[in-house]
Amino acid sequence: MHLKTQQQSSILRVLAHLGRPVTPQELLEAASADSPGLGQATVYRALKRLVETGEVRKIEVAGVSPHYEMERGNHHHFFVCESCQKMFELDGCPGGFRKLLPPGFTMSSHEVIIYGTCQSCAA
Amino acid sequence: MHLKTQQQSSILRVLAHLGRPVTPQELLEAASADSPGLGQATVYRALKRLVETGEVRKIEVAGVSPHYEMERGNHHHFFVCESCQKMFELDGCPGGFRKLLPPGFTMSSHEVIIYGTCQSCAA
DNA sequence: CGCTAATTGAGAATTGATTCTCAATCGGAA
DNA sequence: TTCCGATTGAGAATCAATTCTCAATTAGCG
Incomplete structure (x- = not known):
């Protein structure tokens, strides 16, 4: 997209x-340092456009409100810290999900979310 | 709980x-056949109590609104049909999630959601 | 039965996330 | 520069899920 x-x-x-x-x-909050007075509507508008162009991905998992991350094309899953509520990317994927499907069901995608305590909160 | x-x-x-x-x-809608005139507030009140007592589990996954199911103590995951939006239980679990964790992170639980087409919709 | 506390249904209210409205401001082509 | 369409910020509005309010009804002890 054009960054006008x-x-x-x-x-x-x-x-x-x-x-x-x-x-x-x-x-x-983070971008307000760069652009003082930034409004939330502007953040939502930008995210919406970025999601539409595929540059950003919206992630919705149980237990936390929606998060957004840069789309980097690498298949990965997520970790949610039950202490600080922060979300992290997890590299890799155990695979083997197709064998869970009942007969006649087809899989188009899958998601894995691991809940626990992150390094900072565990310390 | 007491079913008063x-x-x-x-x-x-x-x-x-x-x-x-x-x-x-x-x-x-389904329970209205048994109890005509049933109100949604009553359904929500009952579900809330049942979740608190552990008899029912609330399931929140991306793409569909919250679902509830009987807690039967068997570890399982979910399938969401992208065509009819219905949710199904999947038996089994591939495991091997712990190896995805970065150093210092600990896992307390995990969730797997498979998206695709259910048998009815595929037919 | 008779009574009191608990439960219910209907609709209003709340909540959290997100979008809309609109006047003010900005960006960049002429 | 000048001008006009696009963008912005603030706050109101919306939306879906859920909870609350309150008068009417019900459960079940005495």
Whole structure:
């Protein structure tokens, strides 16, 4: 997409720098350093466009509100810290899901979410 | 819990009979046959109590609104049909999730959701 | 039966996430 | 620069799920 404004480029840059799935609220707070006075509507508008162009992915998992992360094309899953509620990307995938399907069912995608305690909270 | 009223026992009985995760709305419609005039608030109140006592489990996965199912103590995961939006239980679990964890992270639980087409919709 | 506390149904209210409205401001082509 | 369409911020509005309010009804002890 064209990054026509300072706000839009701040939002995308900050999202890329955070390097993990974040909520629109976290993103607003982080990007406000770059763009003082940034409004939440602008964050939502930017995220919506970025999701539509495939540059950003919206992640919805039970227990936490929706998060967004840069789409980097690598298949991965997620970890949710039950202590700080932060979400992390997990590399790799155990596979073997197709064998769980009952007869006649077909799989188009799958998701794995692991809940637990992150390194910071465990310390 | 004590099933003090006709409504409460209808709700639990119907939920058990449906045999798969259902939405409060589906449950309301199904249980209305047993208890005419049943209100949605009553369904939500009953589900809330049943979840608190551990008899029922609330399932939240991306793409569909919250579903509820009887807690039967068997570890399993879920299938969501992208065509009819219905949710099904999948027996078994591939395991091997712990090896996805980064150092210092601990796992307390996990969830697997498979998206695709169910047998009815594939036919 | 008679009574009181608990439960119910209907609709209003709340909640959290997200979108809309609109006047003010910005970006960039001429 | 000048101008116009696009973008922005603030707050109102929406949306779906769920909870609350309250008067009417029900359960079941005495």
